[in-house]
Amino acid sequence: NAGVTQTPKFRILKIGQSMTLQCTQDMNHNYMYWYRQDPGMGLKLIYYSVGAGITDKGEVPNGYNVSRSTTEDFPLRLELAAPSQTSVYFCASSLEPDDSGEQYFGPGTRLTVT
Amino acid sequence: LAKTTQPISMDSYEGQEVNITCSHNNIATNDYITWYQQFPSQGPRFIIQGYKTKVTNEVASLFIPADRKSSTLSLPRVSLSDTAVYYCPRISNFGNEKLTFGTGTRLTIIP
Numbered sequence: 001n002a003g004v005t006q007t008p009k010f011r012i013l014k015i016g017q018s019m020t021l022q023c024t025q026d027m028n029h030n031y032m033y034w035y036r037q038d039p040g041m042g043l044k045l046i047y048y049s050v051g052a053g054i055t056d057k058g059e060v061p062n063g064y065n066v067s068r069s070t071t072e073d074f075p076l077r078l079e080l081a082a083p084s085q086t087s088v089y090f091c092a093s094s095l096e097p098d099d100s101g102e103q104y105f106g107p108g109t110r111l112t113v114t
Numbered sequence: 115l116a117k118t119t120q121p122i123s124m125d126s127y128e129g130q131e132v133n134i135t136c137s138h139n140n141i142a143t144n145d146y147i148t149w150y151q152q153f154p155s156q157g158p159r160f161i162i163q164g165y166k167t168k169v170t171n172e173v174a175s176l177f178i179p180a181d182r183k184s185s186t187l188s189l190p191r192v193s194l195s196d197t198a199v200y201y202c203p204r205i206s207n208f209g210n211e212k213l214t215f216g217t218g219t220r221l222t223i224i225p
Contacts, residue, residue: 004157035215042201043158043215059214090157102148103213105157 001026004106006091012112013081021076021109023091031094032074033058033103034066036087043090049074081113118204123220132189134219136202138182147178147185150201150215158201158215162187189221197223 007022025032030051035043045058049068063085065077074093078085088110092103120136138147146165150158162169164176164185175188189196201218 040217042217045214092157102160102163103150103158105159108155108157 003027004091004093004104006089006106006109008109009107010110012114013078015081015083015113017081018077018079019081019111021078021089021091021111023074023076023106024072025074025091025093025104026072027093027095027104028071029093029095029104030071031096032068033092033094034064034074034076035090035092036060036085037090037108038087046076046089078111083113085111086113087111118202118216120200120202120216120219122217123222125222125224126192127224128193129191132192132196132221134187134189134200134221135184136187137184138202138204141182147176147182148203148213149174149176149185149187150203152199152201152218161200192221192223194223194225197221 004025013019033048034046036046037043044060046060046064047055047058047066049055052068052071055066055068068074088108090108091106094103117139118136126132146163148163149161151161152158162171162174162176164178166178166182169176177186199218199220201215203213203215
């Protein structure tokens with residue numbers, strides 16, 4: 001199994017541009033998550049999904065959108081990129097709900113908005 | 115509001131046992147306690163999980179007292195490769211109660 005994969009690894013965006021961060025897992029996990037991590041800080045939950053077709057907001061959803069059309073894929077869309085969205089983005093998945101189950105994280109996407 | 119508190123940083127010498135304690139205020143009856151490890155430029159990695167008493171795996175031990183208001187992650191005979199940030203995520207009360215990773219404990223192993 002490849003686990004959780006994310007693309008791209010790095011990206012530089014200009015203010016106002018848009019992009020989609022891709023996340024795929026091959027473990028047949030129902031639960032998937034998007035986090036952002038600012039330098040020297042912990043992770044903050046952006047959006048999560050409990051299954052295909054079901055998504056919900058996390059702690060910091062503003063400026064982002066997600067969709068979950070399949071069990072495997074959970075893309076994160078940035079509209080009108082702003083410097084405040086410069087961060088490292090991690091996608092994760094779990095078999096069980098996150099209050100009792102192990103989350104598997106991808107390698108991250110480092111995004112810079114200038 | 116469920117909340118966890120852990121030290122911001124710790125230093126230890128190679129070969130020593132390191133114990134990192136996390137307090138779990140208002141932990142719910144059915145919540146498990148989990149610990150994650152994060153190396154620079156990588157995503158967090160699950161280390162260990164427990165409900166109460168003691169759990170041991172090939173990486174670490176986890177001690178949870180009967181009242182479950184704290185937990186202690188124990189790393190035996192640390193090496194330089196154990197330098198990382200360690201998290202004991204908490205359940206946040208927004209939405210459907212999701213895990214929230216705070217700033218964690220930055221552990222530095224000194225040669």
